[in-house]
Amino acid sequence: MAQPVSADRGVVDLWKSIKPLTTIASAMNTGAHPDDEHSAMLAYLSLGRGVNTLSVIANRGEGGQNEIGSELGNALGIIRSRELQEASKITNVTLGMLSEQINDPIFDFGFSKSPDETLQKWGDSVVYERLIRKIRELRPDVVIPSFLNEESTHGHHRAINVITVRAFKDAANPEVFPEHLKKGLQPWQIKKLYLPANDKDYNVAVPVGDYDEIYGASYVQLGEESRFMHKSQGMGRLVDEGSSFNYYKLNSAVKSEKENDFFDGIAFSFDDLAKEIEAKGKDNKVIKDLRALHKDAEEVVKAYPVFSDVAREVQEMKADVETAVSDVKASTLDASVKTDLLYRLQVKDAQLNKAGMEASSLVVKVKPETGEIVAGQTVKMVVSAYSGGKNNLKNVELQLNVPEGWTTKAVGNTKFDQLSYNKTVSATFEVQVPKNAVEFQVYQPSVVSADVLYQLNNVSGKIRVTPSNQVAVLPSFAMSLSPEATVLNTLKTEEPLPVKVTVRNYSPGATKTSISLNVPKDWNVTPASQEVNFAAKGETKPVTFQVKAPAGTAVGKYTVTAVATSGDVTSKENVQIIDYPHIGKTYLIQPAELKIQAFDLKVPTGLKVGYVSSGFDNIDQYLTQFGVNVTKLDDKAIQSADLSQYDTIVLGIRAYGFRPELLSSNQRLLSYVENGGNLVVQYHKPEDKWKPELAPYPIKIGEPLIQWRVTDENSKVTMLAPDHPIFTTPNKITDADWNNWIQDRSAYNPSEWGKEYTQLISNGDAGEKEFTGTFLSAKYGKGTYTYSSLVWYREIPNLVPGSIRLFVNMISLKQ
Incomplete structure (x- = not known):
């Protein structure tokens, strides 16, 4: 992507490249998800002090929500990973990821209340080996996990704290993951471990509010500049200038007194390294080399901002690094000291290459x-x-x-x-x-x-x-199936499923291919295949098929796969293009499949629904597949259209926070209910401009939010009002309909609500008090108002039968 040019780009980037030459110190910040990094502290260490600053993040954030599009799962993980990479560039931070590939074991499986559950799902030995490996590869002097192991904290955050604390000793133990040593990766003893603290009990106060004249901002502001890159999470805030601190407590030793910074007692410069070796009374040549490098770094900084002078001094320092490497290799220093020095010199050589590029423009x-x-x-x-x-x-x-x-x-x-x-x-x-x-x-x-x-x-x-x-090496032909997932209603197996395959040609020039569908045994597809001719690369063409299941098809999951054949080339994949201005274009290659869930589903004939999307879900698309007449309502429709034409109006998750017209039109919605309409409202956070009085009878969302959710998708659900129409019409809901849900049950449950509501279910995580406000419904005038914190937006696209049957019942209350 072309970057906009700014007037101060050269001198600022030059400074950013030479500041690290002044120190040999390093620090690592560990977190669970993209955006967990302590951005202000990292900006201070890297941009302010020149420290070799490292950020190690466990997973890709696949289980989160998306505030800029409808991508979820792996596609969202790609977006968040790219955002993290761009954020790290801004603060000059070296990024490491423990999750290594798509569908990695270290996956963001959604909110967790327990570090034990998190490590069990990730695989304790898997995530721990990778963290130890990163520590041994990057050899940080100081390590700082982003979170504490506290009950009020996300289980993923707690898990990273637990293994980071454990790694303080284990990374130095050659008996822990001895296979590393066989591959030439040496043990490494972290010198200090710090935990987040507060201004009442701390050892180090990091002055993140200090203003840096060269950058024209404080380190908090620079950190927030990087956080603005996490757009899919709505991160980044504007911060005024002024004094502020981040506080940290030393965890690796008993120490009550205040420290100047993380590196008290740790070698920070080449001169400090020289003193450490001098104290051992040998290798004067190496000592002399290190002191020369200390002087070199001072000369580079002194030459700033004259580019040609800086370039000359950088090259002199580079020559001295080469001399130091030779002398260290020939020295009589202990093997562990040699390894350490050679690694630090290797880091410095890479930094000098970057500085040389900037200084030479x-x-x-x-x-x-x-x-x-x-x-x-x-x-x-x-x-x-x-x-x-x-x-x-x-x-x-x-x-x-x-x-x-x-x-x-x-x-x-x-x-x-x-x-x-x-x-x-x-x-x-x-x-x-x-x-x-x-x-x-x-x-x-x-x-x-x-x-x-x-x-x-x-x-x-x-x-x-x-x-x-x-x-990107892409398949010759990429095929996207529409729909990507659908329901086979076992009450209507005689109805064929229409399948549209959109084929994109990635081969250079004109070509042709034959498209067919692989279907389950005894299923039928017409036509058997279709020829597609392309005139040029990048061209797309659609073909359609009819897929028919045999009578008596059993309840279960089925898969239809698209196949493109051209000579000896066969493609069975789809290429999802992910393209946003702040992260550029990238690709997710996955099987070209249609997932089918077969079960019985009754849908009222002629059911007409108005859907108000927040942009975070695509439930409306699935309702259309199920035979519901769905209209997406824009701001004009909400503000002035005749709402009475809809049997039901559904508000997507967090809609009040992202559809501002809802606030000014809320009375229209309540009047719609009062006159006989059926209004369904999905969950909100308090920061989504939610107020209890937006509902016809007050609904208050519980805080802190972390305590008002059910994370066990297999948790027992009790139907408190089993005869309510939501559980009977048109589909009879049984205990089996609560089976096989995914990721979570509910999020941001209400803590208080009006007595007019019927509490439909009780549900909770093991060992915790059950919530009874998760699913609330009340008559209001002639109509019905239902508020639900169940995570429909995850369940329905994953074709969870019970969630679909229940949602259809919920939107059928007027029938």
């Missing part, structure tokens, strides 16, 4: 002619380097890196004697993608990168970049 790009490629395709890619700096770069070499099995051939020169101010050099490569190339994996590093090697003042520099847009 070197702009490197790798541009494929297309980012959407298929196995077997040949594609051109151009690597270019532009110099906006005053220093002449010598012996410039452009390289393109591709996966093993891919081949590259340079078309023309890749080496250039020099690159001077305002000049560009470029190299074109022909890349052959093998026929067995692995398809795009969204959580893996870019398959394509470019290196630019150069010399400045006889010292080598190296820059690695990746394409600004994803390079």
Whole structure:
């Protein structure tokens, strides 16, 4: 993605790149989900102090809600991961993820009240091994989990606290995950562990409110700038200038006195490292090297903001790092000390490469002619380097890196004697993608990168970049099925299911393919196949089929898969494009399937529903599949249309918070009920502008929110009013209808409500008091008002039979 250019971009980015050269210290912040990072503290350490700052997050946030679109599950996890990556760039933080792939064991399975449940579902040894591995790879001096292990805290947050505290000792123990040592990964002893604290009991107060003149903001403001990237969660806030602190308590030792910062007693600079080695009374050459590097860093900072001077000093420091590496390797230092020094020097070398790029105003790009490629395709890619700096770069070499099995051939020169101010050099490569190339994996590093090697003042520099847009190996033909999930009503198996397959051609140029459907045994599909001809890449064409189940089809789950065949190429996948301005374009490749749930469902004929979506759910689409006549109501309809034409009006989750016209039109909705309408309101948070008086009889949502939800999807449900029409008409609801729900039962349950409501169910997590306000319904005038905190928006798209039967009953109350 092209980035907007700002006037202070160069000098600020230059400072951001050279500040880390002044310290060898490192700190790691651990959390469970994207947005768990302590952004202000990270901004202070990284941007303010230059500390090598690390953020390690467990899962991808797949189980959360989405405030910018309808993506849930893995697609939402991709959005949140990309948002986290962009947020980390702003604060110059190195990001590590414990969840490694789609459908990883370390999955956000929804809200949890228990760290034990969380670790059991993730696999304690799985998540712990990965955390220990990250610690041993990144070797932080200080570690700070984002949350405490307190009962009022999300179980995922508590779990990360538990394993982070445990890892303080275990990461240094070679007997814990000894396979790491066999792979060359050395144990690492974290020096200090801090926990979040308050201003009454702490060891370190981090001055996050301090104002940084170079950035023109406080560290809180810089942290919030990164948090604004978490748009799918509605994060980021505007903060005024002024003094403020984050507080932390030392957990790794008994210490009551206040500390200046996390690094009291820990080597912070190269000079500190030199003193530690000097105290051992040996290796004067290494001591001299470290002191030279300390002086080098001071000289780099002193040269700021003159780019050419900074570039010269950076190269001198780089040469001294190379000398130090050689001397450390040849020294008589203990093996563990050598390993530590070599790692810190390796980090410094990478930082110097980045600083060299900024100081030389070197702009490197790798541009494929297309980012959407298929196995077997040949594609051109151009690597270019532009110099906006005053220093002449010598012996410039452009390289393109591709996966093993891919081949590259340079078309023309890749080496250039020099690159001077305002000049560009470029190299074109022909890349052959093998026929067995692995398809795009969204959580893996870019398959394509470019290196630019150069010399400045006889010292080598190296820059690695990746394409600004994803390079993705995609299936030759991608197929999306509509619907993606549906119900087979076993009361009407004679009715065929229409299936639309939209085929997108990713192959270069004109081509054709045959589309067919794989259906369950004894099911019938017509036509058997359909030919599709494409004139060009990127073209899409629809084909339709009729799928018919045999009479007597049993209740259960079934799958229909689309297949595209073209010569020796077979595709059975869909490519979901995820594209937002703040994160760019990426892809989720998944099976091209239609999930079918067969069960009996009665739907009143001619039922007419008006649906007010908050943008967070797609229940209306499923109601249409079930045979309900659904109209999505826009702001004008809510404000001025004749609402009496609808048997039922449904408000999506949190609608009052995201559809402002509802507040001003609330009396119209209540009048609709009073005159005989059926109004269904799904759950809200207090911050969604919910007020008890919005309901015809007051409903107050319980706080703190964490305590007013049921997280066990298998928890027992008791129907308190079994003869209520919601449980009888048109579908008879039994205990079996509460089975096989997913993720949660309910969220943000009411704590108080008017006596006019009928309490329909009682339900709670094991060992806790049951809620009776989860499902409330009351007559109001001639109509009915129902408020439900059940998580319909998760259950219905996952075709949970009981939830669908119950929802149909709820919207049928007027019938």
